[in-house]
Amino acid sequence: MGSKPFEYTPQAADVFTREVMARSGQNIVACYQCKRCASGCPVAEETDMVTPNRLVRMVVLGDIESALTNKLTWKCLFCHTCGTRCPNNIKTGRIADTLKKMALDAGIDPQQPEYKNFHRAFFNYSLRWGRINEIGMMGEFQLRNMWDHLRRGNFVAIISEVASKSTLAWEMFKQKRLHLSFHSSKGRDEISRLYKKSAGRKWI
Amino acid sequence: MDLAYYPGCSLYQSAMLYNHQTRLIFARLGLHLHEIDDWSCCGATSAGKINDFMAIALPARNLGIAENSGFSELVIPCAACYSRTVVAQKQLQDFPLLKNEINQELSQKVKDNIRVSSTLDVLQREMGGGRLAAIDLEKLEGFRPACYYGCMHTRFPYDVPVADNVENPRAMEEVLKAIGIKAVDWNYKTLCCGASSVIYNTECALDLMAKIMRDALARDANCLVVTCPMCQMNMESQQEKFCTKHNIKERLPVYFITELIGMAFGFSKKDLQPEDDMFTTGMDWTQLCGDSV
Numbered sequence: 001m002g003s004k005p006f007e008y009t010p011q012a013a014d015v016f017t018r019e020v021m022a023r024s025g026q027n028i029v030a031c032y033q034c035k036r037c038a039s040g041c042p043v044a045e046e047t048d049m050v051t052p053n054r055l056v057r058m059v060v061l062g063d064i065e066s067a068l069t070n071k072l073t074w075k076c077l078f079c080h081t082c083g084t085r086c087p088n089n090i091k092t093g094r095i096a097d098t099l100k101k102m103a104l105d106a107g108i109d110p111q112q113p114e115y116k117n118f119h120r121a122f123f124n125y126s127l128r129w130g131r132i133n134e135i136g137m138m139g140e141f142q143l144r145n146m147w148d149h150l151r152r153g154n155f156v157a158i159i160s161e162v163a164s165k166s167t168l169a170w171e172m173f174k175q176k177r178l179h180l181s182f183h184s185s186k187g188r189d190e191i192s193r194l195y196k197k198s199a200g201r202k203w204i
Numbered sequence: 205m206d207l208a209y210y211p212g213c214s215l216y217q218s219a220m221l222y223n224h225q226t227r228l229i230f231a232r233l234g235l236h237l238h239e240i241d242d243w244s245c246c247g248a249t250s251a252g253k254i255n256d257f258m259a260i261a262l263p264a265r266n267l268g269i270a271e272n273s274g275f276s277e278l279v280i281p282c283a284a285c286y287s288r289t290v291v292a293q294k295q296l297q298d299f300p301l302l303k304n305e306i307n308q309e310l311s312q313k314v315k316d317n318i319r320v321s322s323t324l325d326v327l328q329r330e331m332g333g334g335r336l337a338a339i340d341l342e343k344l345e346g347f348r349p350a351c352y353y354g355c356m357h358t359r360f361p362y363d364v365p366v367a368d369n370v371e372n373p374r375a376m377e378e379v380l381k382a383i384g385i386k387a388v389d390w391n392y393k394t395l396c397c398g399a400s401s402v403i404y405n406t407e408c409a410l411d412l413m414a415k416i417m418r419d420a421l422a423r424d425a426n427c428l429v430v431t432c433p434m435c436q437m438n439m440e441s442q443q444e445k446f447c448t449k450h451n452i453k454e455r456l457p458v459y460f461i462t463e464l465i466g467m468a469f470g471f472s473k474k475d476l477q478p479e480d481d482m483f484t485t486g487m488d489w490t491q492l493c494g495d496s497v
Contacts, residue, residue, distance in 0.1 A: 023256075025362075042396050042412055075408060078249060079396035080359035084370050094361055097253065114404035122250035126262065130244040132213035141403075175441055177218045185244035190265060193309045198257035 006063045013062025020059050020067075023203045024098035030088040031056045037082035037092050047071040052082040052092035059095065068103040072096060074111035117144035127195055130185025135178065138165075207326070208275035208318070209237035210266055212285035213245050219282070219433035225462035225476055226281050226323055232469050233335045235326065237279060240270045246288040249400065252361070261306050263292035267320075268312040281323040283356035283432035290320050291362045324357070324431050324461065325367065328375045331382045342470050344385055349464065350425035351376035351387050352416065354435040355396050370394075376429060376461055383468035390423040392416045397438045413442060414450035421454055428458045436460060 021028050031053065038044060038051030050072040058067040067073065076096035083091030100110070110116050121141035125132055142165055149157040172178045185191075207230075215223035230237050243266050252259035267289065270278040280286040296303040296314055307313045330336075358370045368375050373394065377387045395416055398409025416439070420428060430436045440458040447455065466476045 043408060046408060075405060077355075077396045077398060077401055077408075077412075078361070079355040080361060081355075081394075081396070083361070084359050089363070091361060100253070112401075112404040118400065118403055119250040119253040122248065123254045123258070126245035126247055126251065127258075132217075132245050132248075134214075134217045171441065172218075177437070177441065179217045179220065181216070183213070183216055186242050187244055187265060187311075190309055190311060191244060191262070194261040194265075194306065195255075195258060197305065197309060198255050198261070201255075201257050203256055 006061075006066065008061055008063075012064070013060065016062045016064055016067075017060055020095060020098055020102070023101070024091075024094040025203070026090050026092075026095055027088070028056055028059055028090060028095065031060070031086075031090055032088070033057070034087060036085040036087065037090075040081040040085050041072075042079060042081065043072070043075045043077060047075055052096075055092060055095060055099075056090065059099075067099055068106065068108055069111075071111065073099045073103070074115070113148065114141075114145060117141055117148065120144065127191055128188070129183075130188045130191060131183040133182055135180065136182075138169075205234065206236045206238060206275060208270045208273055208278040209239045210243055210270065210278055210280045210285060210289070211239060212243075212280065212282040214282055214284075214433045218437055219460075221477065222281055222433055222436070222460045222462060224478070225460060225466050228471060228475065229462055229465050229469060230279075230326075232339060233330055234338075235330065235335075238273070238275065240266065240273055240278075243269060246285045246292075248284045248288060251288075259288070260292045260295050260302065261309075263289040264296060264303075264306045264314050265310055265312075267293060267296075267318065268307075268310045268314045271315050271318045272312040275318065277319045277321055277326075279321055279323060279326055281431070281433075283322065283354065284434060286320070286322045287356040287360055290364050291360055293320055294362055294364045322357070322431065324375050324379070327379050327461070327465070331379055336382055339469055341383055341468050344383070344464070344468055346426070347385050347464065348424060348426045349380065349385065349387050349429040349459070350390050350420040350423060350427070351380070351393060351461075352420075352428050352430050352435060352439070353393050354430065354432045355394065355399070356432055358394060376431065379461065380429070380464065383465055385464065385468075387429070388420075388423045388425045390419050390425065392419045397435050399434050399438070402438055402442060409438070410442065410446040410449055413439060414446045414452065417443070417447065417452055417456065418450070420456060421452070426456065428456050429461050429464060430458060431461055 033053050035053050038053050041052055044051050048071050050070045055072050073096050076093055078093045080093045083093055118141055121137055121144055125137040125140055145161055146158055211223050247259050247262035251262055353373050358366050358368055358373050380387050398412050402409040428439055436458050463476055
């Protein structure tokens with residue numbers, strides 16, 4: 001899958017596997033490739049045959065490029081079907097999640113560009129106000145998307161973004177699901193102290 | 205019986221109805237919900253995608269507040285909030301050093317002496333006992349619901365005890381049976397609906413929702429019943445889209461389980477969906493139940 005053929009080196013595989021294990025909290029080396037995870041995965045049809053068991057194999061072999069750029073890593077929905085079916089209790093969903101984080105750390109663009117912006121907007125909003133207000137959070141998400149388009153000089157994308165999201169907002173309004181009230185929590189200083197404490201931590 | 209209550213952000217916004225109905229039917233069952241003071245967002249799935257420490261610290265703050273308010277049980281209706289809080293509670297038990305670190309910053313410390321339950325857990329437990337006998341139940345005719353649990357009722361990103369069967373949960377069926385409704389038996393009870401990926405990976409999520417819808421229709425269901433605000437929003441607000449994409453002609457209303465229970469308890473449509481406020485499920489359920497309610 002990578003641009004050049006992957007070459008196995010035991011040391012690189014060891015370092016990579018240990019990092020993924022520490023960050024995901026999963027005992028990856030217990031996998032014996034029974035593929036029970038593969039048969040349950042709801043997105044497996046769309047991932048070019050990369051199933052959760054193959055993802056584990058990529059990590060154990062130290063195929064870093066494939067592990068960070070395959071479709072399963074990015075399409076995984078975090079539904080945990082693989083984890084509940086695994087006889088060795090490996091939650092592959094958390095491995096995919098960890099690989100996403102490692103890819104972003106390494107400066108690799110997510111395969112769904114809006115993935116990063118959505119979770120960033122949600123997380124930042126919850127830190128800033130203590131509670132989520134859907135309109136505000138989606139607004140921040142929009143602005144982040146716009147900024148990305150603007151940096152790339154992609155003005156067509158900006159127009160289609162405005163069009164599609166205003167349709168969504170109108171749909172939500174018609175269904176009476178759009179609320180204008182504002183909620184926040186007073187304990188925001190506690191939250192920001194906790195956030196400062198989390199700086200630099202790669203895992204819990 | 206007094207219970208601490210954590211509604212979560214979406215129950216004050218897009219899932220306002222769920223909040224309203226939960227309070228209504230719990231009151232009828234003699235269960236008093238006390239919303240905890242100044243709760244904050246649990247971080248949902250997004251916190252864990254960015255910062256593992258905050259994914260535990262955010263629910264820990266709410267746990268601390270609930271524990272220090274003197275209740276023995278915390279009820280959480282939202283499936284995502286419930287999942288995050290249960291997982292955080294178990295992780296705080298398993299990593300005492302982490303718990304100390306988080307507690308240093310909290311004004312209300314986590315003591316780990318509260319039981320966290322979802323609305324469904326409480327309903328399943330309480331509706332089996334004498335509480336239901338005291339209520340005149342209305343006979344609901346014509347409902348053939350497919351109970352859709354989604355991911356977060358039985359599957360967690362960390363090892364926590366799960367009361368229900370992981371592959372074939374029965375809690376909603378049992379609750380509905382207690383009010384005289386027989387749910388259909390079907391395959392995709394726990395298939396993921398795509399959740400927030402509908403925003404950044406739309407096609408994939410729409411395909412999954414269509415799968416769920418198809419099977420419910422094939423089993424002759426005439427409505428979906430859910431406990432998760434995210435599933436409810438996806439299955440309802442995206443329904444037109446995924447049905448058009450996959451050539452499905454029928455449409456199904458998607459109820460929170462509290463709505464069916466409310467109807468059985470004799471609440472009127474106006475009680476369950478106050479018109480003056482900005483919330484209705486957007487679908488007309490009177491078509492289903494005729495004039496009986």
